Amino acid sequence: MDTIVPRKNRKKQYIAIISLIILGLVGMGTFLATRPKTLKVKAAEILIKPVKMEAFEDFVIFQAQVDPLNSVLVNVIEGGSVQELYVENGAMVTQGTPIARIYNPNTEFNYLAQETGIIEQINQLNVAKLNIRNQELELSKELVLIEHDYNAAKMESDLNSKLYNKKILARNDYEVTQEKLRYQNERKNIIQRSIQREKETNSLQLKQINQALGIMEKSLETLRNNKKNFLVMAPVSGRLSSFEANLGENIQAGTALGKIDVLKGYKLTAMVDEFYLDKINTGQKGNIEFKNKSTEVKVIKILPEVKAGQFKVELEFEGKQPEGLQEGLSFGVKLILSGKEQKLVIPKGSFNTVAQGKYIFVVKDHVATKRAVQLGRENPYYYEVVDGLKENEQVIISKYDDYKNIEKIEISK
Structure with a gap:
């Protein structure tokens, strides 16, 4: 008869094996992660x-361009269309040389209307001055007449006084002449006081009128000078550059038609990476190579406004400028930021x-x-x-x- 053998429980063995496998994987993952x-x-x-x-x-190296030491913009004061061009780009001009004429019919009409209005006001003020003078003249005429009447009454009174004292003239006639003299004297005093007050008032009015006339004349002169702004002239002597105006082109007031380069020396201008903005200072020196010679330069101006990651620097030549410089030439500048x-x-x-x-x-x-x-x-x-x-x-x-x-x-x- 067969004997039934009880089956062993292998659950614990399986758990142990799985645990060992998990620990092995964790250790391998930790090793891979940390190595x-x-x-x-x-x-x-x-x-x-x-x-x-x-x-x-x-030090820093950057490209710099030769520019005139000084340039003056040629600005349009009165906007309008370009009617005439008198010079070409690159021409040498002297101060006051006509460059272009601008035409604006609306502005010109406004100028004419303003000029007419100012002239009318000046005429009215002059008429007012004339009226005051005529008024003073009439008062003066009246004063002369009154003084004549007073003098006549005075002469009659003096004569009647002598006759009365000699008892030739009756008392009643004597008193009549005295009353006439008193009347004429009072009349003269009143007109004299009136004329004095009138003169004071007129003097103040004339002063105000003259001040107003001065302002009107100055305004008229300014207006007439402004009419000349349609003619654009060279503000200084030099070479005209960046002048690209075309006939018929509409130009806004304040627009620069070009610039005039004053040919009294050159400078260098460069755009430098913003990384060096706090490292470059005025007075720092560097050098350029021109015609196989080293020439020293110095920073004279820094424009800290950053555009497209760059800022502008201006440099001048130390000592005598090299001969043969021309606007537009470019050089590599080595700028020393600190010593060795x-x-x-x-x-x-x-x-x-x-x-x-x-x-x-x-x-x-x-x-x-x-x-x-x-x-x-x-x-x-x-x-x-x-x-x-x-x-x-x-x-x-x-x-x-x-x-x-x-x-x-x-x-x-």
Whole structure:
């Protein structure tokens, strides 16, 4: 008779095996996740340079253009269409030379209307002055007549007084002549006081009228001068440039038709990258190469307004200007930002467009390891090393576009 053997419970064994597998996978994942990310590259694909101690000079190189030292804009004061052109672009002009004539019928009509109105006001003021003078003349005539009557009454009174004292004239007749004299005297005093008050009033009115006439005359003169603004003339002597007006073209008031270059020396103007905005100052010196000779220049003006990532700088020549300069010539300017100093440096390379001066790959025994660094100033040839590298260490300076997430690079031949 067969014996039934009880079946062993293998559940615990299965659980143990599964646990070991899970632990193994977790450990492998942790190892893969924490180990440095490595990339293999060929030596020919990268550029390796040493870290070295050099005389570092902080400077910047940019292109500058020769411009006249001084230029004056030729502005249109009265807007309108171009009716006549008297000179061409590039012509030499003297101060006051007619350049163009602008025509605007509406403005010209307004000028005529204003001129007519001012002349009418001047005429009215002159009529008012004439009326005051006539009034004074009439009062003067009246005063002469009254003084004549007074003098006649005075003579009659004096005569009658003598006759009365000699008892030839009756008292009644005597008193009549005295009353006539009193009347004429009072009449004369009244007209004299009236004339005095009238003169004071007229003097004030004439002063005000004369002031108004002065203003009117000045306004008329200004108006007539403004009519001359239709003729655009050269404000200074020099060479006309940037003059591109066409007959019939409508020009707005305040628009610059061109400019006049005053030919009394030249300067250099340049657009410089905004990175150097806080590094360039007036008075800093540099040099250019012209006809195989080095010529010193100096920063004289900085326009800090940034356009398209650049700002404008003006420079002048130190000492005597080189002969043969012409407007439009361009030169490479080397502008010194600081003197030479012994500094730890690395050659400039495309690596920094990605690294941004925060890290670099240091090469040792065919392996490049990512290392945090701090870079300082720069010139067209070198970066200054502030921290993180030592002299004679080898670094990769070629582009890092493929190394953004890489910690180690294995270099093969």
